[in-house]
Amino acid sequence: DEFDVVFSLGEINRSPIINIEHKLGLESWCVKHVYAYAYAKILNAKQAKRREDPVLLLRWTQFCLLIAPEVATFWNIRKTLVREGRVNADTDLLLTKLILSRKPKCMEVFQHRKWLFTSVIARTVHHPANGANDMNENNQIGNLDPVHTECIKQFLFTELELCTITANKHQNNYHSWNHRLWVIQQFSHFIGLNDICKLEYETSHSWISVHVSEHSGLHYLQYLLDVIVSIVDDAVVGNLGEIVPYVESVEKLYLRELEFNRDLIEEYKDHEALFCHRRYLLMRLRDRFCSSPQRTCSPPPPALKRSCVETVNSEWSAVLLGERDLINKCMLTKSYQKTLGEKHAQWMNNVVAI
């Protein structure tokens, strides 16, 4: 379940492979020799007129990818072999997972997993693809048989787990969180959003509570909130409480999120990411209040400054008072928090226009 290159001068004449408790290690002295060998073999095979034995290609690319997973050419060879049925998607899922244990933010690895899903796992019938994004149109919720749906669900939950593992291994892991976003989009397409949103809403809050400087994690929560609000607005779900217990309206959801965010800001000082998240919440909430039909404000202008805030809106006023209070508290601290408070005040002035 783990792989890494282990530093060793190779002074003792023995196999460079280390295998302890399901952890695979490779002594560093041999890496460049074996890589050079496998690399030459692969490129020769690509050039040669006759077809190379797939078993060998798989072995060579497997090694090279463990060392250099950023090289797309190696993944492409494996994609071709997967398409030809020479290797199982499962094998590559194992390989990619192993590689991620060493390089948890390698974009090409996540790409390969996405491709395996789109081109193999999600298809009801395996046919030679015209392109990796060419989905069988019938692959939608309700059109799949239960076994296939279950298979897809399993895969997606595995992806979420992998995202969590890789996010924990590397701070602000862009590609890991991007992958997580993609997983939610697949739930939307194949399974349905209600259950996963409920689950992810909880998971996301737990994670954020212990990773307060993670802009990526907070951005993910923003994406999730947007998805939740859209399924409520589109009446896909009866009421918001089905996804977020005890919350009856979208406005109340944002208010609750502002509170959660404020608690974190006050407990964990000096975190810019928390303030960035706050900005998102305020902008969404303002749009919400200002788009309500009872308000007398004009449609949102494209310009930065908004004029609808002047209309009598007690809820929004309360929010603004809360912000003023938070800013004042920040100004009393002696650390970076003071700067963050100042920036927040400036932002409120320039962007929210109060």
Place this chain on the structure above:
Amino acid sequence: MSGIYWGISAIDLLGQLDRMDRSEIVSFIKKCHDTTTGGFAPSIGHDAHLLYTLSAVQILAILDVLEEVDTESTVRFISGLQNEDGSFSGDKWGEIDTRFSFCAVACLALLKRLDAVNLDKAVDFVMKCQNVDGGFGTRPGSESHAGQIYCCLGLLSITGQLHRVNGDLLGWWLCERQLPSGGLNGRPEKLPDVCYSWWVLASLTMLGRLHWINATKMNVFIMATQDSETGGFTDRPGDMVDLYHTLFGLAGLSLLGESGLKPINPVFCMPQYVLDKLALSVQIMAV
């Protein structure tokens, strides 16, 4: 291929392009040209991809030898990668990323073949990637990232669509990338990295808001990343030097008006005189 582009651009900024063996480079590029697909590979024997196709064309443009390659096949490669929704895949395997949108459009602009793709849809897709904070990410919904922002703004600049962007909002986000050390990061709470002095400064330049950055401190930071022994630049002071950071350090300095460096074009990240020779202009936001 990208390494060559970084090296060539850097040395040209320094006015020393003549030190390079042009024929060797052109020969390498030709070997990397996949005549079946029309695209360029990162190295000999590898698969073609949009990223390296742009790098190859950039190098050829700088060396002023665009005619040495069958660029019509390249145009076909690029146009074949545009999807229904206007986005671009990097290669036939289908991965979508706004970086690829930029590669496609920038490359076609250099080849004077912007007519080969649906620009309106390309722009529409990029706009779908705009976030609440004004920034852009990889795909719709993705987190804002200075590198992706540069790519999206670059595309909008080439297509003359910068007005679609909220310049103040995005400019704000970008200048908040500057840290007390003077260096820039690519996202909130990340460490500064000299390559962001390109992505962020170029983006601010396109938005007409380069002056929102503290240029003096920026300058100090970039200079501090130059290693006095090797002369190369690194991501942050003390780390290993490489070509990538060397180019972007120099490029950032050029944008800030460093004498001794040729002016650089903020969209293409190539010496401005090359774009002038090609009669290629880019849109800059008026403030």
